[in-house]
Amino acid sequence: MRTIVAVHGITAGGNAANTGYAKVESKAIQKHLAALGTFDVPVTEALWADEAQRFLSANFLADAQAMVLNAIGGKVLGAVGKVLSWFGVPTLAQVADMVADVFIYDGITRKNRIKNVVLAQILAAREQAGRGVILHGNSLGSVIGLDIISDLIEGGQMGADVPRKDWPIRGFLSTGSPLALDLPFVSGYVDRANRLSRLLPKTLSSFPWLNLYDLNDPIASGNLLGIASDPSLLAQLRGYRKLRLTDLSPDSGFHIRSHTEYWGHPTVAQHLVALARLKD
Amino acid sequence: MPAQRRVAVTLFALGLLGLGACGPTVFSLYAQSPESCAPEYRYTAVLSGNVLGVTLAKDNPGDTPDEIPAVLTYKQKGDGQLFELTPDPTGAGDILDAPPALLARVVEARACLEPFEAGDSTGDVCLQSWLQTERCFDLEKE
Numbered sequence: 001m002r003t004i005v006a007v008h009g010i011t012a013g014g015n016a017a018n019t020g021y022a023k024v025e026s027k028a029i030q031k032h033l034a035a036l037g038t039f040d041v042p043v044t045e046a047l048w049a050d051e052a053q054r055f056l057s058a059n060f061l062a063d064a065q066a067m068v069l070n071a072i073g074g075k076v077l078g079a080v081g082k083v084l085s086w087f088g089v090p091t092l093a094q095v096a097d098m099v100a101d102v103f104i105y106d107g108i109t110r111k112n113r114i115k116n117v118v119l120a121q122i123l124a125a126r127e128q129a130g131r132g133v134i135l136h137g138n139s140l141g142s143v144i145g146l147d148i149i150s151d152l153i154e155g156g157q158m159g160a161d162v163p164r165k166d167w168p169i170r171g172f173l174s175t176g177s178p179l180a181l182d183l184p185f186v187s188g189y190v191d192r193a194n195r196l197s198r199l200l201p202k203t204l205s206s207f208p209w210l211n212l213y214d215l216n217d218p219i220a221s222g223n224l225l226g227i228a229s230d231p232s233l234l235a236q237l238r239g240y241r242k243l244r245l246t247d248l249s250p251d252s253g254f255h256i257r258s259h260t261e262y263w264g265h266p267t268v269a270q271h272l273v274a275l276a277r278l279k280d
Numbered sequence: 281m282p283a284q285r286r287v288a289v290t291l292f293a294l295g296l297l298g299l300g301a302c303g304p305t306v307f308s309l310y311a312q313s314p315e316s317c318a319p320e321y322r323y324t325a326v327l328s329g330n331v332l333g334v335t336l337a338k339d340n341p342g343d344t345p346d347e348i349p350a351v352l353t354y355k356q357k358g359d360g361q362l363f364e365l366t367p368d369p370t371g372a373g374d375i376l377d378a379p380p381a382l383l384a385r386v387v388e389a390r391a392c393l394e395p396f397e398a399g400d401s402t403g404d405v406c407l408q409s410w411l412q413t414e415r416c417f418d419l420e421k422e
Contacts, residue, residue, distance in 0.1 A: 032335065033337075035322065036323075036337035036348070037322065037338070243366065245330065246356075247329030248304065261304075267328050270351060273335065274370050275370060
């Protein structure tokens with residue numbers, strides 16, 4: 001079975017405060033495979049929060065806080081208290097710390113540095129396993145994944161001319177992905193999803209990409225801060241499948257819980273198992 | 281640690297505990313052997329929300345690595361009892377030539393997989409034989 005490399009989304013704090021989700025994911029996978037045989041599905045984390053923290057500035061925090069307050073002012077969220085409850089943190093500053101990661105990743109210099117940090121961990125996992133890994137990107141982590149896969153194809157490390165056994169990444173699972181968000185104040189996620197879509201049909205028709213989301217997930221649905229519009233080119237991908245989950249949120253309304261609970265979800269584990277068994 | 285931060289951390293921890301208390305309701309089936317297959321085959325099923333997943337595994341002898349020939353994902357159609365098989369984009373263990381779509385019916389915690397249409401086939405001999413007739417199983421709440 002292939003190694004899974006899990007890439008987290010926006011965070012508050014550095015790596016030390018954000019490690020542990022691979023353990024949650026690994027436990028869900030083990031539970032899924034219990035009594036079915038002897039399977040080793042290593043899950044490793046690609047942490048990048050330290051890199052983001054190094055670039056966290058008053059400006060980014062102010063931008064992020066303004067964005068959250070703007071959303072509240074627009075009566076999208078209702079109240080500060082609700083925002084804090086959604087994010088599971090006690091202060092708006094911590095929300096801003098998390099949201100600031102969006103701006104940090106899209107900072108021109110920082111984006112490359114964060115991508116490089118994540119790519120290095122992917123390549124290390126690939127080297128250790130001796131086979132291409134399965135990449136799982138959650139939230140902003142899925143955008144980082146989109147960008148890295150696109151870069152690898154453009155760089156000639158994956159593609160129709162490269163034997164599949166040499167691909168650093170053999171399959172992709174995105175959860176809670178904002179790829180349908182088309183917002184003026186972050187660089188276009190839709191464009192980045194379409195960029196990968198343009199690259200994939202021509203070169204990697206067999207590259208599987210599963211996109212799991214919950215309609216109550218305010219990030220994945222695109223209804224929190226913008227209007228969702230599926231990236232137009234995704235429908236052309238042979239290997240792309242999206243699947244809506246319905247049971248991530250404790251209620252029927254929008255809830256950030258729907259955005260944070262993918263790691264341990266049984267259906268996510270099931271799909272990771274499906275990808276991890278891929279042959280070369 | 282300043283008092284304000286202690287309160288914040290406590291609130292955060294309580295928030296996480298509170299959130300952790302209510303997870304998805306999951307029904308599952310402990311690994312069983314399909315009666316139409318060789319004994320090294322096992323399958324499990326998991327129902328979580330609108331998705332019914334069935335995983336078929338093969339316990340190979342000796343040093344040969346165990347395999348997972350198929351992971352079937354049935355997605356609920358609307359709010360009803362019917363679930364529809366979604367195509368497997370990984371291409372491994374695919375159901376071949378499967379139109380019309382394979383269905384499953386879930387009533388409370390009992391799931392039944394409807395059989396193949398004549399002429400449908402799979403890449404795995406056990407899966408092929410197992411899905412030729414209707415398969416029902418009772419799921420238990422985790």
